Amino acid sequence: DTAVSQTPKYLVTQMGNDKSIKCEQNLGHDTMYWYKQDSKKFLKIMFSYNNKELIINETVPNRFSPKSPDKAHLNLHINSLELGDSAVYFCASSPRTGVGYTFGSGTRLTVV
């Protein structure tokens, strides 16, 4: 009965590969997010979707493409992976503004 679940938890891949991370929430929230946490633990927003509509697209290389098939799912596809993409990626959801997010447990991506 995990609220926000991400798969996989760990991902090790070579430079140049394409990979996807999946996220699902069973909270009935309207808005979902992707955040990147770097090696210094800094959390930075990448994208947000509200009811399948892209709301926020921060300055993220266009090798990153989010896809939301329905409001309970937000996937992240990354093309041509680079060493600098190594980080922990968190999915989160929120019912509305002014209420805290619920985060998933993260996907640790290592590009070698």
Add this chain to the structure above:
Amino acid sequence: QQQVKQSPQSLIVQKGGISIINCAYENTAFDYFPWYQQFPGKGPALLIAIRPDVSEKKEGRFTISFNKSAKQFSLHIMDSQPGDSATYFCAAQGQKKSSGDKLTFGTGTRLAVRP
């Protein structure tokens, strides 16, 4: 630029002591200020939050103090316990139309509570 500044970067406190983490923000459009707690290998979890119309909010051993005129807020952990050892993040959120509903995080404080 860093819109939410957090200090200290790391903090060591003895069991039973008070842990204090400070944050300052620049954007006056922010109107929701949560604190998150993150354990190793886990996602951040909402700990406590405050809105600028109150100066203090307390939940158990955790208290947020908010100073709107100074644009500062802080987290106080009373009677700190070894189980409180984690990384703490302050954050700020503005109205949906001004910021798209995103949470802007501080840089985090690694707290270690010694037995």
